[in-house]
Amino acid sequence: MSQEPLQYLPPERWDELQNVFRKDWTRGVSGYTVIDNQRRWIAKGIKYDMRIYCPFGEVQNGMVALNEKHSFYEIIIQCPNDDTSKLAAALKTTKLIDWTRAIKVPFAPYHVINMLKEVVDDVNVEIELILPSDTFMLDAQTLYDISLPDGITFKFLTNEYLDLVDSTWPHRYPTSASYFELLINLKCGYGLYNDKTLLAWVLINESGNLLHLYTAESHRQKGYAELLLKLVSNELIKEGRIVNAYCLLDNYSACKLYKKARFCNAGEIAWVYLKPK
Numbered sequence: 001m002s003q004e005p006l007q008y009l010p011p012e013r014w015d016e017l018q019n020v021f022r023k024d025w026t027r028g029v030s031g032y033t034v035i036d037n038q039r040r041w042i043a044k045g046i047k048y049d050m051r052i053y054c055p056f057g058e059v060q061n062g063m064v065a066l067n068e069k070h071s072f073y074e075i076i077i078q079c080p081n082d083d084t085s086k087l088a089a090a091l092k093t094t095k096l097i098d099w100t101r102a103i104k105v106p107f108a109p110y111h112v113i114n115m116l117k118e119v120v121d122d123v124n125v126e127i128e129l130i131l132p133s134d135t136f137m138l139d140a141q142t143l144y145d146i147s148l149p150d151g152i153t154f155k156f157l158t159n160e161y162l163d164l165v166d167s168t169w170p171h172r173y174p175t176s177a178s179y180f181e182l183l184i185n186l187k188c189g190y191g192l193y194n195d196k197t198l199l200a201w202v203l204i205n206e207s208g209n210l211l212h213l214y215t216a217e218s219h220r221q222k223g224y225a226e227l228l229l230k231l232v233s234n235e236l237i238k239e240g241r242i243v244n245a246y247c248l249l250d251n252y253s254a255c256k257l258y259k260k261a262r263f264c265n266a267g268e269i270a271w272v273y274l275k276p277k
Contacts, residue, residue: 004094004095004096005055005056005089005090005093005094006053006054006055006064006090006094006096006097007053007054007055007056007057008051008052008053009052009053009054009057009059009063011038011039011042013059014035014038014039014052016059017031017035017052017054017059017063018032018035018036019059020059020060020080021035021078021080023080024080024081026135026137026264026266026267027080027109027266027267028078028080029135029137029242029244029266030078030107030109030135030207030209030244030269031062031063031076031078031080032242033207033208033209033241033242033244034050034063034065034076034078034207034208035052035063036208036241036242037204037206037207037208038050038052038206038208040208040239040241041186041206046186048206050065050066050067050206051065051066052064052065053065053066053096055086055087055089055090055091056086056090058086059080060080060081061079061081061086061087061090062077062078062079062080062081062084062086062087062112063076063077063078063079064076064077064087064090064091064094064097065077066096066097067206067207069175069178069179069182070175070178070179071173071174071175072104072173072175072176072179073098073101073102073103073104074103074104074105074106075097075103075104075105076105076106076107076207077091077105077108077112077116078108078109078112079109079111079112079115082111084111084112084114084115087112087115088115088118088119091116091119091123092119092122092123097123099123099124099125099274099276100276101276102128102273102274102275102276103125103273103274103275104271104272104273104274105271105272105273105274106207106271107133107135107207107209107246107269107270107271108269108270108271108272109267109269110268110269110270113130113270113272116272116274120274124276124277125274125275125276125277126274126275126276126277127272127273127274128273128274128275129271129272129273130270130271130272130273131248131270131271131272131273132248132249132268132269132270133246133247133248133249133268133269133270133271134246134247134249134255134265134267134268134269135244135245135246135265135266135267135268135269136244136245136246136247136255136258136259136263136264136265136266137242137243137244137245137263137264137266138233138237138242138243138244138261138262138263138264139242139243139264140237140243140262141237142237143234143237143238144230144231144233144234144261146227146230146231146234148227151194151195152192152193152194152199152227153192153193153194154190154191154192154193154228154231155190155191155193156184156187156189156190156191157184157189157190157191157198157201157203158184159181159184159185161191161198161201162177162180162181162184163177164198164216165180165184165189165201165203165212165214166180168212168214169212169214180203183203183204183205183206183211184203188203188204188205189201189202189203189204190202190203190228190231190232190235191228192224192227192228192231198216199215199216199219199224200213200214200215200216200219200224200225200227200228201213201214201228202214202228202229202232204232204236208241208242208244209244209245209246210229210232210243210244210245213225213228213229213245213254213257225257226257226260226261229257229258229261230261233261243263245258245263246269249268
């Protein structure tokens with residue numbers, strides 16, 4: 001019997017994987033932040049159960065992380081090398097991935113996407129959709145010099161606003177409310193408030209990325225999104241973290257906001273949606 005090609009990488013070895021992604025900068029920022037955030041969650045005693053594997057047990061071959069919650073089935077695929085042959089071979093023969101399900105592959109670099117195009121026939125799936133996005137990254141040690149306007153407070157999100165947060169997410173799916181509830185309970189959501197009115201919000205997801213930066217429609221054009229972005233970035237910078245976000249290419253206002261806040265464009269990636277044939 002042949003050995004399973006995707007070998008589990010225990011948390012004790014995650015620093016090896018982080019190091020190879022750090023050497024593949026800035027393309028490696030997505031893989032780096034996934035591992036960084038999961039290490040921080042483990043240190044806090046948070047049990048999320050993202051399973052990280054390496055093709056044939058070698059970190060140089062890349063990372064395949066299984067992220068499954070309720071109806072959500074996501075496979076994070078990253079590779080610090082231009083040569084993706086070992087990664088492709090592992091995906092073609094692994095028994096760990098259920099290719100009969102709808103699969104989302106988030107923030108995939110284009111050398112990984114090209115590899116997937118060569119793999120799909122072998123695993124009897126097809127690419128349903130590719131959503132190109134830009135990566136915006138803040139790798140800084142200097143905090144933004146900002147202050148809150150009178151009457152405005154900055155604090156964690158609470159489940160009192162769960163329906164509002166979920167209903168305004170453009171990528172909403174049947175169990176996304178449970179997903180946001182999880183992040184809110186883990187204190188991974190932040191908001192700007194005027195008394196009890198939520199003006200703007202953003203979350204940090206399990207991959208360590210900014211998620212769903214949004215201003216309530218009746219409170220737009222007041223600079224709240226920029227203020228919140230800088231406040232949350234300061235919190236992450238204090239923790240020694242890289243601030244990472246993704247923007248669909250046609251979301252011009254969000255892309256403009258990140259550039260204005262001095263985030264650098266770390267390159268184009270894409271979300272890849274797979275479905276069984």
